[in-house]
Amino acid sequence: MRQQLSRELIVETALEILDREGMDALSMRRIATELGTGAASLYAHVSNKEELQELLLERVLSQVQREEPDPDRWADQLRELCRRTVDALVAHNGIARVALAAIVPTGEAALDQAEAMLGPLRASGLPDPLVAVAFDVLSLYCTAYAVEANAMRSGEFTEAQVLERTQQLSQYMAALPADRFPALLAMGPLLGAADGEQRFQAAIDLIIAGVEALAARESRARSRRPLDRGLSSIESVHRSS
Amino acid sequence: MRQQLSRELIVETALEILDREGMDALSMRRIATELGTGAASLYAHVSNKEELQELLLERVLSQVQREEPDPDRWADQLRELCRRTVDALVAHNGIARVALAAIVPTGEAALDQAEAMLGPLRASGLPDPLVAVAFDVLSLYCTAYAVEANAMRSGEFTEAQVLERTQQLSQYMAALPADRFPALLAMGPLLGAADGEQRFQAAIDLIIAGVEALAARESRARSRRPLDRGLSSIESVHRSS
DNA sequence: TTCTAGTCGCGAACGGTGTTCGTGTCAACT
DNA sequence: AGTTGACACGAACACCGTTCGCGACTAGAA
Secondary structure (H helix, E strand, O other): OOOOOOHHHHHHHHHHHHHHHOHHHOOHHHHHHHOOOOHHHHHHOOOOHHHHHHHHHHHHHHOOOOOOOOHHHHHHHHHHHHHHHHHHHHHOOOHHHHHHHOOOOOOHHHHHHHHHHHHHHHHOOOOHHHHHHHHHHHHHHHHHHHHHHHHHHHOOOHHHHHHHHHHHHHHHHHOOOOOOOHHHHHHHHHHOOOOHHHHHHHHHHHHHHHHHHHHHHHHHHHHHOOOOOOOOHHHHHHHOO | OOOOOOHHHHHHHHHHHHHHHOHHHOOHHHHHHHOOOOHHHHHHOOOOHHHHHHHHHHHHHHOOOOOOOOHHHHHHHHHHHHHHHHHHHHHOOOHHHHHHHOOOOOOHHHHHHHHHHHHHHHHOOOOHHHHHHHHHHHHHHHHHHHHHHHHHHHOOOHHHHHHHHHHHHHHHHHOOOOOOOHHHHHHHHHHOOOOHHHHHHHHHHHHHHHHHHHHHHHHHHHHHOOOHHHOOHHHHHHHHO
16 A cells, blocks of 8 residues: 555546546546556545545535636626536536536535625515526536537547538438428538537526516516516515515 | 237326336336237337337327417417417426427427427417527427426325425425525425416416517517518618629 | 454455457359 | 357346445443
């Protein structure tokens, strides 16, 4: 035993393997081999592979830089935070999938993350029940986008990517029957586009535009008729609190 | 050999096992046992477990009812479609995770699904590049929500759910340091809320509000400067002189 | 210093997984 | 009837996460 085992060391080693060889190669045996020991030894410090994965996610999330909430810049702060979060997730291939699987944010870093997102969202003027919804949408989208970005960049080689993406799919879509898939046909080149960066920014903007619209709608409704019987699901959620 | 094997039969059997015993129980051996044969026999009709899963997803998606696009009711049509899609995914536990993993919509049903979503979205007046973005956000959210709903309903018993959700988490959040997590503390009861249905509706409404806002912004910009980007022949003539 | 007690690392094994290979069987066509 | 070809499938391979219990090493008692 060259070096004393510890949770910290195990997580660190696992992250190295993850970055170097991908999520599929991350087995308990592989980690143990890297540490010069057997797989059984890991279970003294980590109860589960699942727990190990959550620890990995914790470590990745803890590296996301966060700033003090400034109510006037809430939208830009949200954009910036989403950017950083996705960057951190994408940097460690496969970790985003873990984030999607773990629904309950148990760890400290995950709580920090949620707090950093909720602050600006509440500053938008949205009522709290809708803040919860917007939080849901925004974080789910960020995670899902990271999963997609991972899968796009890691799973295939450059050759297979170009072939299977540009050739087979784009050409396949151009050959679709026009009477059955008019919209798909018209959107063809846009859907397979590889400029993920721009599309991510636009998606965040779209969600933020939704937040602004609903916040404005809410403040308008409150000032005009404070005790209205709203019928839309949005208002009913708001009322249920 | 009691019954001739076929892709169709294998997929059907797999879906039954999935519904009855969950995604974890869905192994090639299990399917083969159910069919009274060995696992190797399946590989004559299905090249992969991954392919089998995509076939399962295809089958589930093909059962989503779709209607003719009506430009005047585009928002309601979107809402309805998202509802049905999520219902179909949630009905077969674990299939939503497959939908998230498969980024490229290869199958026929997936293409139908995309077409049904793109139609109403284009009717909103959004420019096509933003339609692609909205499509991204909407479908990713629907899938991710279905994953979450699955995990919430299937993984635990009622006892563990009540204990671990309401007690441990809600009580845990109430004990958070107020100076570090003010927003989390204020939102506590709302985030762990189990009324997933209402929150899903509200989330879709939020995204649709974003679409409406961006569409309005776009049409405003176009009416203000109609001769933009060299589209008018007059302008191009004028510029060329 | 020697002997004992106890801790804990970890090799080996268990019960699973997806997938492949080669054999065996059976139906259909010549 | 004979040949051929397709297909079913038992067995095996290389993995996986996890558990058990042996054995080595440390620390305390004599």
